[in-house]
Structures are given as structure tokens and as C-alpha cells.
Amino acid sequence: MKFSLVEFSIARPKWVLFGAALLTLLFLTQFPKIRTDTNPKHMLPETSDVRVWNDKVDKTFALYEDTIVIGIENAAGVLNLETLGRIARITEAVLALDGVASRDVNGFTTITNVTAAEGTLNVGPLMPAAPKTEAEVEALRQALFGNSLFIDRIISKDGKTTAIYVPLEKGANGAEIADKIRQIVAKEKGPERYYVAGDPVARDTFGAEMFKLMALFSPIAGMIMFAAIQLMFRNLALSAAMMAVSMVAIIWSIGLLIGAGFPVHIMSSMAPVFLMAIATDSIHIFNEFYFRYREGGDKLAAIRQTMATVSRPVRFTALATAAGFAVLLFMNIVPVQVFGGLIAFGTVVLRLLSFSFIPAVLTFVKEDKLRKAAGGEDVTADPVARTLGRIARLGATKPMATLVVMLILAAVSVWGTSKIHINNNLVAWFKPSSEIRIADSAMNQALGGTSLGYLVVSGTEDDFIKRPEAMRWLEGLQRHLETLPVVGKTFSVADYVKRINRVLHDDDPKFDVVPDTQDSVGQYLFLFSMSAKPADLNNVVDPAFRQANLWVQMKTWDADAMRQVIAAKDSYQKAHPLPVKAEPAGIAWFNLVWNDEVLGDLVLGFSLALVVVLVILALDFRSLKWALIAYVPLLLTILMIYGVVGFVGKDFDMPLSVMSTLSLGMAVDFAIHFVSRFRQRRAEVGAGETAPESLAWTAARPGKGIVRNALLFAAAFSVMMAAPLTPYVAVGAFIVSMMLISALLTLLLLPALIMLGRRWLLDQGEAK
């Protein structure tokens, strides 16, 4: 069927090109519907336990999914008339923004304060209006630093930084609101510095960068590849054909993605570069075509011979690549599944085009130009081919030495691999010089931390939380958690109870404790609820007082921080038994779950890919022995890259874990080409050539295709190393090094292994 497709394409090249163009236009019509999705929560399906649980917690405690934090810093301290005036103006303007949950904005002018003076209890906004006298500023200072609820939350210990917490209504556009906030603060002229931070800001900035990457880096990668191909084959029609094939595959795949209603996520935004790189597998067609044409001189015959020779390896490498990506469909992380399906589809399209579009284009190439360009393609004359042949001969003649060197490299890599640290940190996806990272680290340094987790403490019956022992347990847990360096601030309903107890007793610090009876607790909270904003209490206890919500602010977005919090909670619970459940929740908990999913997925995906690739190799070679031999350079390549990741100390995160799975499907291509063509050669020349000579020929001729393929691949991905987001940089570096190492190992290690196992491989393998 494949063969007839080639014949059809040679016979009716115009039809093929026209049909491809028409279909491409059809897929292109889907593009205007494009949507992006950068919400990390969507990494896991809506029905996943952690999302269902987090939604429930949000509802129970009237919590907001998204909060923007505005940091205001003045090196001379924020507690002065001018800065406070600005804070009041900014808050007022922010309250009027659409999408802002105004009633629950917390800053100096809105946060609830509980004080007592001259027998009167005062529950209300801390600073209802900007102070007009120095005495009022001084009173504010007393109020701030006299209330532990405020320190590290809305005022830093040194008094130089304050924060306004701006919760967003469901479905509000975080990027738009953040922009408006930036405009509001830009109107204020003064010595203050402003930071706009928080999950929604990071997310939406990431989304914008993603688009930039798709719109800017994909064409650049394309142009680099185009230039590289042109340099290699010196024929504009061929270079254009190669680019056209990858463009068509990209448009079909992305068109299908959008048309099927999927949003573009971080992973799928990398798809164009991937498809372009995978398209370079067609290099083997051109490579062989040039050699064949030079040998025969008849264009159509050369096309037929080329397709017949490379069809099997190209088909199997495509199968391996598609399978490598299809494995992702079995993973738990939604965008990864989508990405796997997307690229698997794109790879199939690419292969289809390899057997139709490319032969069709080849018929149009003018013979005289072809003759000139193909002139240099000769195994013996071409310096590149000669060098490649020498590399293979080195491996073939010194197999033991090659093997020993490789074993040493493998051992070092294993050591490096053991140092790998699995972690996902959304903020670290931005470069340290980015506005987001600067804002985040400034806020983390000054205040309690921008990463928020919860511990939901559930009693066995209603009103359980009002019991003094439950209150004291909460308080003890808070003090215990605060001993962790990653925890900056905690607060719970116990803080309100203690505060009211103290205030009712003339602000006597002796009464800054949980009272002795449940009635006292109940009455304090009732008193509080009569004057405070409803959210003040709702955020920390459920209406039935069966559950309490303990807020834990962490100074890092590392998933590991929440793991430490949970471990500390467990040890506290063991030391202080109370019949309560304390369950983690919030975005920090989500990040931890997701992090562990990544690890689980990695193990699962990697094992699946290993099996799938081995099966495909065995099918291709019709021999398990050859499959195992071809497997070795692949494994060593991956091991070496992991080793470097471990030594460098780079966090092993979601994009990298996906890459490692994919890399199997892509890196195996070279071994497939090499082994297939080597065995073809042996079958053709038989005893007329020694095994090392055949190996050298394989390295020189199809090997040149391998090197060309690797260089093109590396060129395309090297663009990503200039991206403003670290996952793209990491993926770029990963692929570039994988391609280069795997090409080298294929040409050097594979000959050594084949020579070492030649009795075992060649005698029986050839006998078949």
C-alpha cells in the first residue's frame, strides 16, 4: 500500500501537492478558535481526588481560588503619612476593579482589627482612612505590631513592606486585573516600590510567554532548519519541500487540537518545534536519494530505489516515535496526554507525507541542478562521510577499549542520576531576572510567604473546634509548624480567640491564650462574628465548627515544602494525640500531589516506552538479539543526560520527565537506521566485505543521514535554549544533547558492540 502511494505520487505529483494544500487550508480554518490554558490545576483532571477535595475545602471555608498580592515597599518604612495615603488610594482604586472580590480584599484599610480602649471593644478595619497626623501614624504602628495576626502578613517585621491581598471572583481574568493594578500603582509618584505577585499573575504571564514562544521561536527554529538543510543539500526545492512537510504536519496537528476543543497548554505549545524536528527524519530519504541518483543518474528510478531502501527504517522509526509519544496517553497529567496524542498524530502525518509529498516534490527537481548538488555525495570522496567511517572503524577495531570507556561513563552517570531531585516549582519556571521572580522573592523575604497551603482539621462532632483542647491543639500545631524554615506564617481561628481574650482583658499579654471553657470560646467567636467581615471567620472554621482551616504560608513554591509541613503535622499529632483528622489542602498541596504524579508518570511512562521501543526494534529486526544491541546506545544516552541533570542540580520537573519518556522514541531512530542498513549491506555484499568494512560503510553513508538528522534536530531545538522560560531552556538543552550524544554513540558504540557480539549476532542472524 505504501509502495503504491509512492507510485501514485510520482505519477500524479500535482494532485498530491494540491490535495495536501487543500487539507492544510481546512485545518487552518480552526486556528482562530485557539485558546490557551496555563492553569497548573488543569494538569490533573477535574475529577482527580486532589481537585475534588480542594474545591470542597474552598467551598466549606469560602476561600478564593486566586489571589493577587500587591507588595508595597519603602526603604524608609511604610508607616508615614505619604505612603499610607498612597496605600489608601491604591486600595480604594483596586476595590472598584471588576473581577475583584472587593468585600474580602485585605490590606491596611480593610483588614479587621480587634482592639479595646476605655471599656469599648472595637472590631473594624485597621485603618478606615489614611491618617492625617503623626499621632495617628504612631497609633497605627502600635496596632500593627501589637497584633500578631498582622505581623508577616500585612506588615514586615522591619516595617518596610506591606501587602494588599486581592482575591479574585471566579472566572476573573487575572492578567487583566494585574495590568490594571500596575496602572493604578504607576500613578503614584514616590519612593515606594510595588510588586504584583501571586499565582494568577505567574500563570497569566506564563500564558503570554507561551504565545510569544509559539509565534516567535517556531518560525526561527524553522528558518534555522531551512538554512541547515539548504547548506547540506544545496537545493532550494528540496529544502522547501522539507519545510513544507513540517509546516503541513504542524498545521494539521494544531488545527486538529484546536478543532477538537483542546486549549493549548505548556506542553502542546512546544509541538511545532517537535514536529519540525521529527520531520527531519525525511533527511534519510534525501540522503539516500542523492547517493542513488549519483550512482544511477535516472531520477524516477532513484526515487523508487530510495523509497524501497529507506521505507522500512523510516516506517519503523516513525512507528517508534509515534509509539513513544502515544505512551503519554497512559499518563495521569492531562496536558501530557494531549501532547502525546498530538505528536503521535503529527508523526503519522509526517510519515504519510514522506511517502507522498516528498516523492512528488522530487519529480519536480530539475535534473541538472540535482546533478550538481549530488556531485559531492560519495562515500569515498566526501570528507564528512570519511570521518564518520573512521569513527565506526575505531569502534569496530577497538571494541573492548570502547566498551570500557562507555562502562566508566555509565557508572559515573548512574552516580549522577542518584543525585536527581524531583521538584516542580511554577515560579522557578521564570528566570531569576523576571519581574515575577523578583516580586516573589522580595515578598518572600519581607513577609510570611507567597505559597499557600491549608491543613483542614476535622473533629468528630459539631462544635468540636470550640473546645479549648482543640483550640490549644491548633495553636500548638502552628507553633510547631513555624519552627520549619520554609514556613513563614500560620494562622487559625485560635489566633482570633486569643486576640479577643486579650483585648477583653485590657490588652493584658497574660490573656493572650486560649480561654479555659468552650462557652468562652463560643461567646468570643460570636462576639467577633457580630462585628467582623463574614469571611474573617468563614475562612478559618466551617459553619458547624466541626472543622478548622489552618493557613500555612510558605516561603517557597517547591513542592517539597508542603511535604515538610505534612511530616511536621504527623509528628505533632503523634506527640499530641487528639481525635481529629488533619488533612492538607490548597494550591501547595496540589503542587505536591502533582509533583508525585509526575514521578509516578515518569516511572510508568519510562517503563512503557522501554518495552514499546524494544518490541518495535525486535519487530523491525525480526530478532531480539539485534533489538537488544540497538537498545544499548539509547540507554546509555539517556543515562548520561540524567547523570548530568543530577550533577548540575537541576530540578527534575514535569517537562523534563516527559522529555525522558519521549526521548526513547526519538533517540532510537538512529540505531534503527544504522542496524537496518548494516544488515541490508551484509545481505547485499555477503562475504565480499569484512564486518568492520561494512560497519564503516554504514557509518559513512546512512550514517551521514544520521548525523544530518541529529544536527538538524539539534539546530531546531537550540532555539529553545534562548527562551525566557526555564522549562523551554531545559527541554532545548535536553534534546540538543540527546541528539548529539545518541548520534555519536550509534556510530561509535554500536560498531564496537556488533564486533564483540559478531559470532552471536552475525552467524545466526545472517543464517536466517
Place this chain on the structure above:
Amino acid sequence: MKSRFGCLLLAACLPLPAMALTGEEVMKQSQAAFLYPGKDFKARVTMKLIGKDGGERVRELVMLRKNFGAPGGEQKYFMVFFKPADVKDMSFMTNKYPAKDDDRWMFIPAVNMVKRIAAQDKRSSFVGSDFTYEDVSGRDIDDDTHVIEREEKLGGRDCYVVKSTPKTADADFGHKLTWVDKANFLPLKEDQFDRKNAAYKAFSADEVNTIKGHPTIIRRTMKNQQTGHRTEAAYANTDYDLGIEDSLFSERFLRQPPRKWIE
């Protein structure tokens, strides 16, 4: 003679310009009918605070009110709580003055203490319900501008629909629409909008009874449209003109409310 009579008849049929009420007058009459009827008033109030997911909490209290002037003038409220159990015997007193902050006191039995509570925020929730203090005891008419938007029937009753807009930004809402019953001037429905013009809270009078000649809303609901949380309040044992003494409104009785008033 005949034509003269005809003229008179015609004149009687025409609405007299002097009879047409302004928005402000409607709201004044509504305030009198809703919050000031009788010399004094008593009810046992049960509030159900109902979450979006159906979770329910109960507040139960006796509310006593005495007028110290004409409608719109000074009033005193006295409340004693029964539920939830841990707040039993807490009591609460408010002196309401026109155009001036309220005075509030609370008795906290667990620490045997009466505390004055500064009432700077009228937006505060009443006992954790969806009603604010203003929703329960009213808002100064002069704080808002009132315009009759239209007249329409609501549940078979002719109503004025009055739009009230706060003169300053201190209110909980941006504006509100009130459906005032033309016959008895009770507010049958009220839609509050926030300052971004989104639906915020909705009040409805669910049952009206006439007690000692005063039409009285004995079941009402306030629903927060934005959170889905709502509070249903039922007024039982409602009564007027009981002869509540001025001396009731004191710290002494706050600590030990007279039994005859709180049963």
C-alpha cells in the same frame, strides 16, 4: 348645575398632584410601617443560616424594641440569645440615633463582662447572618437618595419600586431597589446591587400577618446572590404595645434580663 357636577366628578377622578408621593416619602412611610409600628415591640426570632451546600446553623433570640420618638427617630433594641448553646444568655443592646453612630453593648456571661462595642461598620453581619445591622434595624433615610423607578404589581399587590442610592461610599451596596406595598408600605422585596452593579443581596418578605392592627412581616429571607448563602428569619410571639419600661435598657438588666420579657 349639571355641568358643574360634571366638572367636580372629573376633578375627583383626576389624581391630585399634591397626592403623588416622592421616592423619599415612600421610603419614609415604609420605614414607619416596617421598623417603627407601635410604641414597643417584641418577637422571638429564629434565624436559619443556610449555606450553599445546605449546611444549616440556627440563631435564636428574643428581640425587644422601644421607640423614643417619631418614626425615623431614636430607638432602643434589647436582645437575648438562646441558640447556639454556647452563647445562651448572651445579651445585646443597641441605642439607635438618627444621623449618629449607634451605641452597642454586649454581655458576655463566660467572663461575666459587659462591653461596649464600637459600631463603626454598619456593613457588619448581624449575628453571622446575611442580614447586616442595617437590614435589621434600618438605615437613615437621609443617607440615600430615593427615586420612584416605576410602579408594578408584585405577587398581586400594587407596589412602588424605589431606587435608593447611597450619598457616600460607606454602604454595603451600590444601590438597591425596594418594592414597597402601596397599601401598607411594607417592603415586600429588595434587590441590592454592589458598586459594580452586580446583583448582591436579595430580601423577600415571605409572610405578612396583621398583629394588633400592624401589618408585620413574620417570615423573611435575605440571600447573598454572590455566595449563595441565605438566612431565613421567622418572627414568633410577635406583639406590640407591651409597655416595656425605659429602665430595661441598662447594664444591670443586660446582665440579668427580666424573665417576663424574654420568655
